[in-house]
Amino acid sequence: GQNIDQPTEMTATEGAIVQINCTYQTSGFNGLFWYQQHAGEAPTFLSYNVLDGLEEKGRFSSFLSRSKGYSYLLLKELQMKDSASYLCAVRGLWSGNTGKLIFGQGTTLQVKP
């Protein structure tokens, strides 16, 4: 089966750096996504990794290690508006020719002044 784990909650201080981890166990792998979701709103696409290594986009970076079944999302220079839920989602070989994503439960990040 497929299993995706991420911490339920994290707290960090404005201006700091925070790393949100995601581990996955799947029967195959075909890409990992990170989405940001503010309370009551739709998930917003942040990043996509399919090969090992680091992808950087401004204050956000995402890392993938396929051999370890591990990814992290790194948020730098935290701002109050970064308080949200961060969802890790995996697309696997089970998806066939579809875009079916399996999501983790999400990590709620609270940024404090």
Add this chain to the structure above:
Amino acid sequence: DAGVTQSPTHLIKTRGQQVTLRCSPISGHKSVSWYQQVLGQGPQFIFQYYEKEERGRGNFPDRFSARQFPNYSSELNVNALLLGDSALYLCASSSLAGQETQYFGPGTRLLVL
């Protein structure tokens, strides 16, 4: 450019009733996926449609059905509503069915009493 749109934004139904949710994808996108998100959890895949054909189905009962129209908009129907169907229903669009990033709409919040 308009993003993914969904209607209605909120809906209250009673057990046993039927509901139809609507989604319009981003202009130029031909694939629509539906997800159910229960409070405190990540989204769960329900269906994907591409070029009016079902490309994938998640682990949901036959009470859930969907279709896609020639203009690529989509409807999700749920019959014989149960209390457990209360959730945020998200529509995501992508340009093709497989490898592309999915972009989510604002969702329809369904409450079943």
